Amino acid sequence: MDKNEEIRNEAIKEINNSSDPASLEGIRIKYLGRSGKVTMILRSLAELPLEQKKIMGPKAQALRAELDSIIVEKKKKLLEKKHSALDVTRPGKKIGLGHLHPLSIVEKEIIDIFRSMSFSVIDGGPEVETEHYNFDALNIPENHPAREMHDTFWLSQNLTNNKRQMTNDKEFRKGDISSRQSSVVGGRLLLRTHTSPMQIRYMESHKPPFQIIVPGRVFRYEATDASHEINFNQIECLMVGKDVNLSNFKFIIEEFFSRLFKKSITVRLRPSYFPFVEPGLEYLIQCVKCGGKGCNICKNSGWLEVMGAGMVHPNVLRAGGYDPREYQGFAFGVGPERIAMLKYNIPDIRMFYGGDLRFINQF
Numbered sequence: 001m002d003k004n005e006e007i008r009n010e011a012i013k014e015i016n017n018s019s020d021p022a023s024l025e026g027i028r029i030k031y032l033g034r035s036g037k038v039t040m041i042l043r044s045l046a047e048l049p050l051e052q053k054k055i056m057g058p059k060a061q062a063l064r065a066e067l068d069s070i071i072v073e074k075k076k077k078l079l080e081k082k083h084s085a086l087d088v089t090r091p092g093k094k095i096g097l098g099h100l101h102p103l104s105i106v107e108k109e110i111i112d113i114f115r116s117m118s119f120s121v122i123d124g125g126p127e128v129e130t131e132h133y134n135f136d137a138l139n140i141p142e143n144h145p146a147r148e149m150h151d152t153f154w155l156s157q158n159l160t161n162n163k164r165q166m167t168n169d170k171e172f173r174k175g176d177i178s179s180r181q182s183s184v185v186g187g188r189l190l191l192r193t194h195t196s197p198m199q200i201r202y203m204e205s206h207k208p209p210f211q212i213i214v215p216g217r218v219f220r221y222e223a224t225d226a227s228h229e230i231n232f233n234q235i236e237c238l239m240v241g242k243d244v245n246l247s248n249f250k251f252i253i254e255e256f257f258s259r260l261f262k263k264s265i266t267v268r269l270r271p272s273y274f275p276f277v278e279p280g281l282e283y284l285i286q287c288v289k290c291g292g293k294g295c296n297i298c299k300n301s302g303w304l305e306v307m308g309a310g311m312v313h314p315n316v317l318r319a320g321g322y323d324p325r326e327y328q329g330f331a332f333g334v335g336p337e338r339i340a341m342l343k344y345n346i347p348d349i350r351m352f353y354g355g356d357l358r359f360i361n362q363f
């Protein structure tokens with residue numbers, strides 16, 4: 001009797017103290033296993049006289065059943081705990097995280113630099129643009145030779161009509177086709193060839209002084225090669241005020257490139273022609289790879305052309321609703337692809353949109 005009670009207390013104490021299924025199994029074997037303490041009692045019953053066997057037998061059986069059910073219960077609890085508990089010692093599972101595209105990285109850097117110089121970032125603008133905003137208002141009238149430089153995706157007249165149908169269904173149903181075509185405001189539709197239309201759109205609804213940058217996607221209808229894509233990005237910059245001049249431009253842009261490439265950059269301004277600026281200039285920086293000695297990137301010239309710029313043409317200011325005798329400004333466009341290619345030594349612009357993970361994963 002006493003021995004049974006002793007074993008029972010001992011077993012229950014051990015079961016309560018066990019904290020994992022493995023140690024619990026050890027306890028089960030110790031008491032209920034083939035040569036466990038309770039099993040041994042049951043076996044020894046055979047040697048007892050019948051009278052004692054009648055008393056001891058059921059008690060030993062009851063003890064075995066009791067311990068067995070306590071162990072089963074405890075095991076259930078331990079397993080539940082194991083599933084719900086956070087095991088901080090387990091090694092972590094690596095989760096593949098997305099990351100920024102090299103163009104996004106560069107664009108963000110460019111924007112951050114201009115923002116720190118008090119430029120406002122103007123988002124978007126329509127990618128489907130009118131002939132008026134893309135060309136005419138920027139001093140590129142029809143038959144102007146500069147239109148040749150902009151290989152343009154024109155939208156077919158059908159598409160134009162469909163669009164009008166969507167935006168003005170009532171008029172479409174009642175009117176005749178020719179009058180609707182002639183009433184398309186701003187002329188034919190196209191995919192914008194540069195972000196400069198945003199100069200006009202912004203001037204129309206804002207008063208100077210201001211300084212803005214406008215990142216956006218542009219399109220050119222041309223054969224692709226290592227340095228040409230049909231679809232690329234520009235960041236347009238426009239600063240207008242009463243006494244904005246080229247030296248403001250020179251300072252800002254020198255500061256910009258020095259910060260972008262994290263070193264002092266030697267620059268060169270070269271007269272050039274763009275219809276929407278007067279005077280117009282090309283902006284060159286000393287080759288960031290060879291430092292001006294000549295290499296394959298700068299085609300041995302030591303210089304890299306990085307942007308077109310100039311003072312906003314009076315006609316453009318007028319188209320934006322300003323009096324050019326009162327206001328002046330400068331404008332330029334910078335290409336994130338070009339900058340990223342220089343910064344990361346990327347040899348082919350088509351890699352940006354190729355979707356090849358071996359390329360993308362390097363950033």
Ligand SMILES: [Zn+2]
Pocket residue numbers: 287288289290291292293294295296297298299300302303
């Ligand atoms: Zn070079």
